[in-house]
Amino acid sequence: MSPHKIVLRFTAATSDQPIIYHLVKDYDLVVNILKAQINPHLEGTLVLDLWGERYEEGIEYLRQQGISVHPLNQEVVRNDDRCISCGACTGHCPAGALFIDRPSMEVQFDGNKCVVCLQCLKVCPVRAMEVRI
Known part of the structure; x- marks a missing residue:
């Protein structure tokens, strides 16, 4: 199973959530953080490789948390x-x-x-x- 490169965008309301912890612990996903940035307004962007058997469930979890998820194909x-x-x-x-x-x-x-x-x-x-x- 090959990793999916994705971009996560956070609002100030979601930037302090332990999402990586939940992706690993709850969904048994493998995470490789490629880039991370948070601005003074607590809005953030996270670029990562993500893979595992429960990938789709993990993506759904992120969306339910109000985190924007986009494939990094550009x-x-x-x-x-x-x-x-x-x-x-x-x-x-x-x-x-x-x-x-x-x-x-x-x-x-x-x-x-x-x-x-x-x-x-x-x-x-x-x-x-x-x-x-």
Whole structure:
């Protein structure tokens, strides 16, 4: 059985719940956390590999808790030819994957930090941020 890559999105009301504990203990699932991010408003994103016999039951548990569950079948990439380093995206990136490099003042993108929230796609005026499936 191969792992499923999924993205979980939490609200402030659900970010303090012990969901990993329940996935492992109650549903006997194997969890590999790939990325985790929580912002000052206690909203969070968790990217993980999840697998086991009771996978579907575990996913249903997450949804019942009010946690958004999405398959991770895409990634965000930057089209360097389009990017003008305006910085519009940097304030919207909850994971810090987009940031302004000092002293060059150029926008940098660290794909390893990206949690595929897609906020950058919404705010980029030149559409330099793209989704690769």
